[in-house]
Amino acid sequence: MTLLFTGYYYLISPVAMAQRTLTLEESIQIAQNSSPDIKKSRLNLLSNRKSLDAQRAALKSKFALDITPIEYNRARGFNDLFSQWNTNEDYNSYANFSVSQPIAATDGTISLNNRFMYRDNYSEFQGAATRTYSNNLYLQLDQPIFTYNRNKLQLKELELNLENAHINNEMQLLTLERNVTQSFYSFYQNQNNLEISRDEFENQQVSYEITQNKVDADLLAKEELYQAELNLATSKSTMENNQVMLDNAADDFKLLLGIDLNEAIAVEVDINFITREVDLNQAIQYGLDNRMELRQRNIEIERSQFELIRTKSLNEFKGAVSLSLGVFGDNKKAVEVYQTPDINPRVAVSFSIPIWDWGENRARMQASNANLEISKIDLEVQKNDIIINIRKTYRSLQNLENQIEIAEQNVKNAKRTYDINLERYKNGDLTSIDLNRFQSQLSDKKSALADALINYKIELLNLKILTLYDFENQQPVMN
Secondary structure, three states: OEEEEEEEEOOOOOOOOOEEEEOHHHHHHHHHHHOHHHHHHHHHHHHHHHHHHHHHHHOOOEEEEEEEEEEEEEEEEEEOOOOEEEEEEEEEEEEEEEEEEEEOOOOEEEEEEEEEEEEEEEEOHHHEEEEEEEEEEEEEEEEEEOOOOHHHHHHHHHHHHHHHHHHHHHHHHHHHHHHHHHHHHHHHHHHHHHHHHHHHHHHHHHHHHHHHHHHHOOOOOHHHHHHHHHHHHHHHHHHHHHHHHHHHHHHHHHHHHOOOOOOEEEEEEEEEOOOOOOOHHHHHHHHHHHOHHHHHHHHHHHHHHHHHHHHHHHHOOEEEEEEEEEEEEEEOOHHHOOOOOEEEEEEEEEEEOOOOOOOHHHHHHHHHHHHHHHHHHHHHHHHHHHHHHHHHHHHHHHHHHHHHHHHHHHHHHHHHHHHHHHHHHHOOOOOHHHHHHHHHHHHHHHHHHHHHHHHHHHHHHHHHHHHOEEOOOOEEOOO
16 A cells, blocks of 8 residues: 655745645654754764773874073072071073873883973072073873773773764764654645545535435425534534644754744655565564673773772772983083083882771772662663563554554445445435444544554564664664
8 A cells, every 4th residue: 555645735935935745754854963962972972982082192202392481589598507698599591392102001101201401599608609501301101000001901991982972973863763664654644634624514515415405406395404514513623733743843853853944845745555574583582682782881880890890989998110221411501511421210109008997998899889770770671661662563563464454455446435335425315413423433543543553663663673684674773
């Protein structure tokens, strides 16, 4: 059964407006470009991507140059050794150049540093004055030990954040597709109801004219004309009511798409009813393998594990190793600072040893473990929800297939019944009340068939969202 319908919606305006005909695919595309939720989702995706780029850049070598052209300091202090006051005056100019490279594998840092300085110093004590250049060049390694790799953990978290933002964006797109599809078909259903009510109104007009002719020829009682007038008025009221419902549906649809409310639009719908082969077990497997919500639950579990690591480190035993080796020289002449160089090695090992925290760390660990277990439970609940919803949608599709077959046959039977009884009415063998009943039956069956076809298409879309597999086109949603 194929219904090809183009529904037209016009706003009353003194000036005729250009009309735009939209398919479902075009409507979805328009909504994706104008939806505020999609725009925010894409901005969130961009923010997370740039944060990850920044963290990766932070693991590369950093070059820094700090320059202090002039620094002046004059201070008077008491010299305990000689038991007298002394004034010291200092003029300095210096520059620091450094190259720092984080070590991602160990969370350490290795750096090359050079400090070049000019000093002009005068001390009131013994009237000494010094003017010298100095340079300190050294290589330094700082390495934490007995603790977790903070750089690696932060990088992994940002990678998970980006993946989660990408999942949210895809889910927003699927949700928008569902909302647009439902609104699109609602617009179509209201337009279809209007067309059906127009057909019924035209049939009632024909019936009224027949009745009037028979009453004028004294073949029917005048009461039949009154009933025909009532049927015609009721039919007209139904048609006008459907027009109002169509106007409201059109406004809702245009608002969702983000297009001008004053724009005249038309929808083109091709509802091709072809039974889709859906294997329930395969659909469930697609859902469990592909559903992005499950990946989000796993991301939550990984985040909980990261939080567990951080909590454990609050009062942990840890240490640090610092090594440096450099060359220092000073001279009154800048070019001769390394005439008599000094080698300056440095080694430092330090430890942080927790002794007693009154059970703080144990309590925080228990809280973090509880949150981790909650995340695992949520994952299992999500899996069961996916399975149940796929089963419900599958059963609904099976039921709708039967309803469509029945609805098609009902429309055929109702049309034949109406045509037969219209002839009986023309021959005077049927009252207008009875004919109106057959007319209403035909209208109801047409609406029921259209609704069943649309519901089938919407359930196929629901199954697509639940499994991330398009059974209509037999292809995965995401590659």
